[in-house]
Amino acid sequence: MAGIAFVGLLAAKPIFDVISRAEDPKKAAEAQTAAQTQTKWGMAIKIANCKDGCTDCINACNTIHNVPDIPDPKHEIKWIWDVNYEDVFPEQNSPFLANSLKGLPVLVLCNHCDHPPCARVCPTAATWKRAADGIVMMDYHRCIGCRYCMAACPYGARSFNWVDPRPYIKQINPDYPTRTKGVVEKCDFCEERLALGLIPACVEACTEKALVFGDLNDPNSDIRKLLATNYSIQRKAELGTGPNVYYVI
Amino acid sequence: MIEKAFTGSRKYWAWILFLLIIIAIGFGYYLLQWYRGLGVTGMSRDVSWGLYIANMTFLVGVAAGAVMVVLPYYLHNYKAFGKITTFGEFLAVAAVIMCMLFVTIDLGQPTRLVNLFIHPQPHSILFWDIVVLSVYLLLNLVIGWYLLRSQYYGEQPKAWVKPLILISIPWAISIHTVTAFIYSGMASRPFWLTALMAPRFLSSAFAAGPALLIIACLIMKRFAHFDVGKEALQKLAQIVLYATIITVFFLIVEGFTVYYSQIPEDMSHLDYFFVGLNGQTTLIPWIWTCLIFWVAAIVLLINPRTRKNEKTLVLAAAMVFVSMWLDKGLGLLVPGFTPSPLGAITQYLPTVPEILISLMVWGIGALILTILYKITIGVKEERGEEESHAISFSSQ
Amino acid sequence: MYDKGKIIAGIVIFLILITFPIWYLTAHSQTSHVPQLQAAAGNECVESTSYMLDNHMKLLDEWRTLVVRDGNDTYVASNGQEWNISLTGTCLSCHNKAEFCDQCHTYEGVTLNCWSCHFAGY
Numbered sequence: 127m128a129g130i131a132f133v134g135l136l137a138a139k140p141i142f143d144v145i146s147r148a149e150d151p152k153k154a155a156e157a158q159t160a161a162q163t164q165t166k167w168g169m170a171i172k173i174a175n176c177k178d179g180c181t182d183c184i185n186a187c188n189t190i191h192n193v194p195d196i197p198d199p200k201h202e203i204k205w206i207w208d209v210n211y212e213d214v215f216p217e218q219n220s221p222f223l224a225n226s227l228k229g230l231p232v233l234v235l236c237n238h239c240d241h242p243p244c245a246r247v248c249p250t251a252a253t254w255k256r257a258a259d260g261i262v263m264m265d266y267h268r269c270i271g272c273r274y275c276m277a278a279c280p281y282g283a284r285s286f287n288w289v290d291p292r293p294y295i296k297q298i299n300p301d302y303p304t305r306t307k308g309v310v311e312k313c314d315f316c317e318e319r320l321a322l323g324l325i326p327a328c329v330e331a332c333t334e335k336a337l338v339f340g341d342l343n344d345p346n347s348d349i350r351k352l353l354a355t356n357y358s359i360q361r362k363a364e365l366g367t368g369p370n371v372y373y374v375i
Numbered sequence: 376m377i378e379k380a381f382t383g384s385r386k387y388w389a390w391i392l393f394l395l396i397i398i399a400i401g402f403g404y405y406l407l408q409w410y411r412g413l414g415v416t417g418m419s420r421d422v423s424w425g426l427y428i429a430n431m432t433f434l435v436g437v438a439a440g441a442v443m444v445v446l447p448y449y450l451h452n453y454k455a456f457g458k459i460t461t462f463g464e465f466l467a468v469a470a471v472i473m474c475m476l477f478v479t480i481d482l483g484q485p486t487r488l489v490n491l492f493i494h495p496q497p498h499s500i501l502f503w504d505i506v507v508l509s510v511y512l513l514l515n516l517v518i519g520w521y522l523l524r525s526q527y528y529g530e531q532p533k534a535w536v537k538p539l540i541l542i543s544i545p546w547a548i549s550i551h552t553v554t555a556f557i558y559s560g561m562a563s564r565p566f567w568l569t570a571l572m573a574p575r576f577l578s579s580a581f582a583a584g585p586a587l588l589i590i591a592c593l594i595m596k597r598f599a600h601f602d603v604g605k606e607a608l609q610k611l612a613q614i615v616l617y618a619t620i621i622t623v624f625f626l627i628v629e630g631f632t633v634y635y636s637q638i639p640e641d642m643s644h645l646d647y648f649f650v651g652l653n654g655q656t657t658l659i660p661w662i663w664t665c666l667i668f669w670v671a672a673i674v675l676l677i678n679p680r681t682r683k684n685e686k687t688l689v690l691a692a693a694m695v696f697v698s699m700w701l702d703k704g705l706g707l708l709v710p711g712f713t714p715s716p717l718g719a720i721t722q723y724l725p726t727v728p729e730i731l732i733s734l735m736v737w738g739i740g741a742l743i744l745t746i747l748y749k750i751t752i753g754v755k756e757e758r759g760e761e762e763s764h765a766i767s768f769s770s771q
Numbered sequence: 772m773y774d775k776g777k778i779i780a781g782i783v784i785f786l787i788l789i790t791f792p793i794w795y796l797t798a799h800s801q802t803s804h805v806p807q808l809q810a811a812a813g814n815e816c817v818e819s820t821s822y823m824l825d826n827h828m829k830l831l832d833e834w835r836t837l838v839v840r841d842g843n844d845t846y847v848a849s850n851g852q853e854w855n856i857s858l859t860g861t862c863l864s865c866h867n868k869a870e871f872c873d874q875c876h877t878y879e880g881v882t883l884n885c886w887s888c889h890f891a892g893y
Binding site: 200243271274278281287289307308309 | 411412414417418419420478481482483484487490491494495496498501557561563564640711712715716719
């Protein structure tokens with residue numbers, strides 16, 4: 127009896143491995159050995175560098191990606207936006223928070239997690255972790271609009287097209303698709319620009335150099351140098367999602 | 376056998392017509408949702424699941440609850456349930472079909488439903504939910520229909536149905552467990568991140584399913600003059616009573632951990648549910664109605680006099696059914712989403728189209744249930760007081 | 772047979788109703804519209820005309836998988852030439868949606884959902 131139970135447990139282990147992560151375990155093992163050579167895109171945000179009331183990065187992103195400006199907050203689409211420090215880092219909140227941080231708008235976007243819960247729950251792999259560079263991708267052709275990913279994301283990074291977004295786009299950028307009603311969307315680290323050797327639009331648009339983008343696997347990259355010499359935090363790191371957006375305080 | 380559904384009294388046809396009208400109205404609104412998108416509902420970026428998924432979750436429970444009549448009859452040879460097992464199985468059939476429809480109408484891209492089957496992802500709990508629900512539907516349809524058919528032709532059911540019946544019992548547990556796993560596996564929502572989710576789901580299922588069966592039996596007694604017998608009803612009532620008590624106990628257990636440990640994020644969701652958060656108090660009437668119904672139903676069911684009185688019994692069953700819907704439907708979803716991961720409190724109220732579309736699905740479920748029950752009554756009346764299923768697992 | 776007359780009448784009415792579009796068009800003596808394909812601006816397509824005629828939808832589906840899922844934005848044609856995978860950037864640089872795509876799709880009653888996202892001009 128005990129023997130059977132033991133064999134059962136042995137059999138259950140790989141099953142748990144499969145259902146608890148989005149990547150193929152074989153692929154994940156390969157990825158681990160190749161970890162030193164492959165790219166892992168990440169971003170660091172120097173929150174003190176943001177100018178008061180500046181929305182250059184947000185505007186650049188919205189314009190390039192045809193992000194609609196929907197007035198009803200319930201139907202909003204957001205790729206990168208700002209939220210008060212206290213709400214972005216609720217666990218860092220204290221009665222004697224530094225004055226410079228109180229009510230400070232902090233940029234939030236998709237964290238392109240190492241272990242993205244959104245990709246784990248997606249029933250069709252319409253969202254998945256790209257093995258080559260770690261971007262959490264969206265396939266708007268395949269998304270069925272079940273919104274399981276929105277429930278699973280601990281960062282509120284995902285938006286659903288409750289209505290047709292087109293009427294809410296002032297000037298459509300013909301080089302980038304809009305989305306259709308009924309699919310989920312989010313930041314993809316400007317995957318289309320990276321393919322052309324460009325940096326993400328928000329990073330490029332920032333005149334204060336508050337956003338630093340680069341390869342976290344490359345010890346000589348700007349982002350690694352910045353993180354090596356400054357204190358930084360991640361959002362809800364305790365959940366083990368491995369967020370790749372860092373905040374330099 | 377199916378011809379039994381086409382002969383009925385004036386009341387039967389009036390009821391069918393009423394359901395068809397409800398379905399037609401809801402379908403009209405579904406077309407509106409089809410063309411305009413899910414923006415016609417009250418759901419939002421923060422509360423991204425609403426009435427549809429709430430109903431789905433609840434109805435998985437109703438489907439699973441049917442096992443409470445199947446198990447005692449087949450495994451413990453409890454004869455009093457002989458007359459109602461088919462009703463239990465067909466209740467599961469109607470409830471699972473409703474679940475599937477609720478998932479479908481909740482999709483942003485319903486035409487891509489097929490992607491679930493051509494790109495299945497075993498790491499998604501939704502995939503497993505679809506698997507277990509489909510198999511459960513098939514099991515109950517085959518078992519219920521085959522046994523009724525055997526009775527209709529006066530035949531001894533063949534042996535192949537026995538393993539199916541045995542499988543259907545743990546399978547009922549699995550459908551609700553897997554549905555609970557959809558919620559309890561997400562680190563993003565502390566309100567759902569509890570190992571107690573599956574047991575809570577099961578206990579409330581074992582209350583809601585049999586409660587609906589009590590109501591259905593009393594309706595059939597009144598309008599179709601088909602009596603399932605006092606003993607079966609009383610046993611069902613006891614099952615509802617115990618399952619309701621366990622449900623309340625589980626809620627207390629959950630509340631203790633949250634409020635005694637005082638972890639702020641965990642408390643914020645329960646606060647929103649019970650006392651309101653930052654002046655937002657929409658859900659308070661829901662949970663307090665639910666609590667009052669639970670206590671009232673427990674009192675009515677514990678007292679033998681009120682339990683044996685059909686009027687108070689049906690009242691208690693209705694209160695259990697409604698309160699379980701409040702608790703596991705919107706009461707599960709909305710506090711889970713509120714406050715949002717970024718601390719926002721967004722009100723959710725279902726819109727008129729959303730309610731009417733939901734009623735469409737309930738109408739379809741009621742129609743399927745009515746037709747299946749009509750056939751069952753017809754067969755059972757024709758065959759008289761004969762043992763409904765000449766099949767047993769006990770050694771005789 | 773019971774209700775012979777009613778059944779036959781019912782069948783006749785049913786047949787008239789389902790063949791109505793044919794009657795309607797005959798009565799209006801409408802000649803069918805023939806798609807008028809505008810010559811494309813470029814010199815050559817990614818594949819031969821006959822191949823594209825039969826397989827353009829399969830090719831586009833393959834492109835979509837390559838670029839979105841595999842992160843590969845270069846298509847190597849059967850003649851070895853390389854093309855950037857882009858519906859609006861490559862296809863539409865020669866073809867016009869209204870004068871090319873819509874001609875046949877409208878005629879055949881094919882409803883596409885490409886254009887709800889990919890932008891083909893105002």
